[in-house]
Amino acid sequence: MSEPFPFGLPPATAGYATLYALTLLLHAVLLSYVLAGAGWVAVHALGRAGARGSAGRVAALLVDWLPFALGGAITLGVAPLLFVQILYREAFYTSNLLLFWRWMAIVPALVAGFYGLYLAKSGRFPPRTLARRALGLGTFAAFAFVAFSFTDQHALALARGSWVAVYQGGPLSWREPAVVVRFGLWLAAALPAMAALVGWQLRAAAERQAAPLEPREVRGLAVAAGVGLVLAAALALAYRGLLPEAQAAALSGPLARPWLFVAAAGALAGGLAWVAAGFSGRLDRAALGAASLGTALAMLGVIAAREAQRLAVLDVDALAVLHARAAQAGGLPFFVAFLAVNTAVIAAAVALVRRGLRARSEGAAGTAPPGDAHQ
Amino acid sequence: MPPFYPTHDFGPAMKGMVIGGLGILHVFLAQFAIGGGMLLYYFQWLAERGREPDARRFLDGFFRVLVLVSFVLGAVTGVAMWLTTIQVGPRTIGLMVDEFHWLWAVEWTFFGVELVSGYLFYRYAARLPDRTRRILLAIYALAAWFSLFWINGILSWQLTPGRWLEGGGLWAGFFNPSFWPSLLFRTVVATTIAALAATVVINTMAELDRERRRRLITRAAHLMAPMIAMPLLGLWFFAVIPADSRAWLLGGSVPMTMFVAIAAGASLLVGGYAALGLLRQKLYVNGATATLLLALAFGATGAGEFVREGARKPFTVREVLYSNSIGRDEVAALRARGSVTDDPYPLAGADAALPPELALGAKVFRLQCSVCHTASGANGLAELTRTWTPTQLRMNVAMLQRTKGFMPPFAGPAAEVEALARWIESLHGAAPASDRPAASPAELAAIAAWLDEAGTEPAPFEVRP
Numbered sequence: 001m002s003e004p005f006p007f008g009l010p011p012a013t014a015g016y017a018t019l020y021a022l023t024l025l026l027h028a029v030l031l032s033y034v035l036a037g038a039g040w041v042a043v044h045a046l047g048r049a050g051a052r053g054s055a056g057r058v059a060a061l062l063v064d065w066l067p068f069a070l071g072g073a074i075t076l077g078v079a080p081l082l083f084v085q086i087l088y089r090e091a092f093y094t095s096n097l098l099l100f101w102r103w104m105a106i107v108p109a110l111v112a113g114f115y116g117l118y119l120a121k122s123g124r125f126p127p128r129t130l131a132r133r134a135l136g137l138g139t140f141a142a143f144a145f146v147a148f149s150f151t152d153q154h155a156l157a158l159a160r161g162s163w164v165a166v167y168q169g170g171p172l173s174w175r176e177p178a179v180v181v182r183f184g185l186w187l188a189a190a191l192p193a194m195a196a197l198v199g200w201q202l203r204a205a206a207e208r209q210a211a212p213l214e215p216r217e218v219r220g221l222a223v224a225a226g227v228g229l230v231l232a233a234a235l236a237l238a239y240r241g242l243l244p245e246a247q248a249a250a251l252s253g254p255l256a257r258p259w260l261f262v263a264a265a266g267a268l269a270g271g272l273a274w275v276a277a278g279f280s281g282r283l284d285r286a287a288l289g290a291a292s293l294g295t296a297l298a299m300l301g302v303i304a305a306r307e308a309q310r311l312a313v314l315d316v317d318a319l320a321v322l323h324a325r326a327a328q329a330g331g332l333p334f335f336v337a338f339l340a341v342n343t344a345v346i347a348a349a350v351a352l353v354r355r356g357l358r359a360r361s362e363g364a365a366g367t368a369p370p371g372d373a374h375q
Numbered sequence: 376m377p378p379f380y381p382t383h384d385f386g387p388a389m390k391g392m393v394i395g396g397l398g399i400l401h402v403f404l405a406q407f408a409i410g411g412g413m414l415l416y417y418f419q420w421l422a423e424r425g426r427e428p429d430a431r432r433f434l435d436g437f438f439r440v441l442v443l444v445s446f447v448l449g450a451v452t453g454v455a456m457w458l459t460t461i462q463v464g465p466r467t468i469g470l471m472v473d474e475f476h477w478l479w480a481v482e483w484t485f486f487g488v489e490l491v492s493g494y495l496f497y498r499y500a501a502r503l504p505d506r507t508r509r510i511l512l513a514i515y516a517l518a519a520w521f522s523l524f525w526i527n528g529i530l531s532w533q534l535t536p537g538r539w540l541e542g543g544g545l546w547a548g549f550f551n552p553s554f555w556p557s558l559l560f561r562t563v564v565a566t567t568i569a570a571l572a573a574t575v576v577i578n579t580m581a582e583l584d585r586e587r588r589r590r591l592i593t594r595a596a597h598l599m600a601p602m603i604a605m606p607l608l609g610l611w612f613f614a615v616i617p618a619d620s621r622a623w624l625l626g627g628s629v630p631m632t633m634f635v636a637i638a639a640g641a642s643l644l645v646g647g648y649a650a651l652g653l654l655r656q657k658l659y660v661n662g663a664t665a666t667l668l669l670a671l672a673f674g675a676t677g678a679g680e681f682v683r684e685g686a687r688k689p690f691t692v693r694e695v696l697y698s699n700s701i702g703r704d705e706v707a708a709l710r711a712r713g714s715v716t717d718d719p720y721p722l723a724g725a726d727a728a729l730p731p732e733l734a735l736g737a738k739v740f741r742l743q744c745s746v747c748h749t750a751s752g753a754n755g756l757a758e759l760t761r762t763w764t765p766t767q768l769r770m771n772v773a774m775l776q777r778t779k780g781f782m783p784p785f786a787g788p789a790a791e792v793e794a795l796a797r798w799i800e801s802l803h804g805a806a807p808a809s810d811r812p813a814a815s816p817a818e819l820a821a822i823a824a825w826l827d828e829a830g831t832e833p834a835p836f837e838v839r840p
């Protein structure tokens with residue numbers, strides 16, 4: 001294996017790994033929106049900003065869209081959940097089993113977080129009340145817990161040497177300092193991804209409401225994205241320092257290294273775009289496009305390097321035999337066909353609704369402010 | 376040989392009970408979502424045709440419930456099902472994923488459609504023209520039903536793999552003998568649950584007078600009409616499942632027969648009530664009754680899921696993988712090698728302190744029996760064997776598949792039978808095993824003879840009760 005991931009891997013392994021990485025990227029984008037978005041809303045509720053002002057528009061957008069984004073994050077998590085089982089089997093299952101209730105606790109946490117988002121959206125708690133603040137913090141904590149659990153589970157899957165001890169000591173006996181740093185890395189990286197997505201939404205909202213973006217709004221997002229990028233870079237370096245030899249070496253190896261360059265280049269491009277936007281106070285299409293593309297590349301690079309790290313620890317040759325066997329199962333053409341058809345159905349449904357809304361607003365010009373939730 | 380996995384000790388509860396609870400909740404919610412989609416489509420159609428003045432008002436209220444309850448809990452418990460299934464049997468889920476991952480991936484594309492179309496409706500329906508609303512609901516309902524379609528093939532394959540066993544491939548496994556009866560049965564259950572839930576919601580619509588609510592309830596009850604087909608679908612299902620499963624469900628096992636009876640009885644009550652109402656056309660179901668009927672439906676769903684789980688014994692994938700995650704084709708090798716010889720996981724908790732000869736037995740129990748038995752709790756071995764003589768115990772364990780046809784063959788050498796028997800005897804509070812002499816070669820030879828006599832295959836169909 002002297003080529004970048006996934007080239008040079010046996011064909012079946014490469015195929016599943018590619019699907020895994022691409023679907024995980026989609027999951028990562030939306031979970032970032034949820035994680036950083038819930039964090040933003042929580043911080044906003046703590047502050048004195050109240051309901052008005054520029055940060056107010058971002059928070060309101062987030063409150064409005066977070067429930068759907070969470071549904072999306074969960075749904076988009078299902079595909080990598082499928083592929084990770086094919087790819088890594090024993091390691092994935094064992095860490096699930098060893099962490100048992102600590103791992104299963106993500107289910108009530110997700111339910112709590114989900115209802116927390118709906119409650120916030122319902123507007124039942126007025127801003128600046130204690131209940132509203134607690135709700136914001138609690139909801140964010142629920143998602144942070146879920147994210148931490150995924151990181152934790154992932155790390156244990158790679159630590160075969162610890163399995164027996166964790167089995168004997170119970171789920172709470174698994175404590176790995178590198179996990180905390182890695183979790184911080186995901187949290188930090190969530191900020192630029194969220195900022196880019198919110199940037200597009202904000203532009204659309206400004207257009208609809210005929211209320212142009214204020215420089216303060218743009219700067220708020222730019223600062224969040226910039227801080228996230230810098231923190232993520234620092235934590236990535238710290239994380240590498242904490243890794244066992246083999247895994248650290250894998251990150252500098254041929255499988256991962258090109259991808260880390262991609263990640264760095266993407267982060268740099270995204271960072272520059274945000275710097276430009278921050279200074280000019282404008283969020284034009286080009287800057288936001290560059291920021292989005294940069295962030296996506298950075299995430300893709302990190303995800304690919306993440307697999308290189310994992311493949312360095314596991315017995316790839318033994319796994320490849322199993323992957324080749326799994327690849328003999330039928331149905332791939334059906335997946336491809338239904339993926340195409342159902343993507344088209346989704347696009348058609350969105351188009352249909354747009355047309356319907358337009359027909360209505362033309363019919364009854366000026367009533368019902370468009371873009372507000374029907375809630 | 377496949378890898379060994381760490382096994383949990385759930386104390387007095389079995390693993391199956393842990394997944395059972397969650398599974399029932401998920402199935403119930405998912406079926407509610409599926410039936411709910413159809414019901415909404417029907418009411419949208421009524422509204423559009425002007426046949427039911429309050430249909431639209433109900434629709435928007437009901438959709439909120441559907442989103443809050445089933446969208447949220449349904450999706451999350453769905454993920455939870457994956458995770459719990461892993462907890463109960465990683466080899467089972469692994470085998471299913473290996474065989475059916477592309478179909479699962481297909482199902483996933485339908486989840487996406489369900490999510491987007493549902494959310495679009497939730498967010499924008501109030502501002503959309505009727506035709507758009509109806510198309511959205513059609514997309515939503517179809518996507519929800521198709522997610523059932525795909526998962527149903529995979530789940531029914533576990534019980535009746537059919538021609539897949541003879542190398543028939545993916546589609547032979549998917550469209551297996553119980554595919555259609557279970558799909559249709561679950562569809563009927565889905566519309567029934569949705570109708571009952573709708574009745575509960577209609578009762579909360581205080582702004583309507585009783586007569587208008589009654590009209591809505593009668594409309595909703597139309598979705599219970601397919602219940603007429605339930606007995607037939609049930610019979611069809613029983614006709615295609617393996618003979619031994621059928622015998623077990625219909626009298627062979629007391630708990631299983633009880634679950635069948637609960638499922639059938641509860642369905643009959645719900646169906647009877649619906650039939651009465653539909654025939655008389657004057658039905659008014661108040662909130663309390665509706666809730667009670669919904670609870671009955673929940674009970675029926677729960678019992679039905681237990682039946683589905685239980686009917687597979689001793690397999691988790693019929694004819695291929697036993698409930699204790701030992702492959703049918705692995706038993707012979709484990710008899711020679713020892714089932715726990717290579718198990719890297721030491722005993723944990725209180726068992727860690729056991730003396731060596733009992734530790735071996737405890738490990739064998741953990742691997743081979745703990746999926747269906749506890750030491751002394753639900754289906755506890757201590758209680759089941761309390762009156763047996765030592766010889767009886769050893770013989771019945773060595774010939775496990777003959778003792779009860781819904782148990783797998785014992786998958787270890789005579790020494791493991793002996794160790795397991797001693798561990799079971801220690802549960803009875805017998806004299807400390809260390810005080811007793813080790814089994815003599817003659818005793819071990821007798822056990823080996825029983826093992827050989829029972830063979831390494833499962834009980835033949837006609838012997839499985």
Ligand code: HEM
Pocket residue numbers: 024027031034035070073074075076077078079080081082084143144146147148150151152153154182186306454
């Ligand atoms: C708000 C909810 C969620 C958050 C915040 C979240 C967060 C994360 C994070 C941070 C990772 C990366 C872990 C790492 O590399 O260290 C991850 C991975 C993953 N997530 Fe999620 N997740 C959420 C929900 C879900 C759900 C519901 C599913 C399943 C349907 C899921 C499936 C996965 C999978 C399969 C992986 C890859 C695991 C691996 O490769 O070992 N996630 N998630």
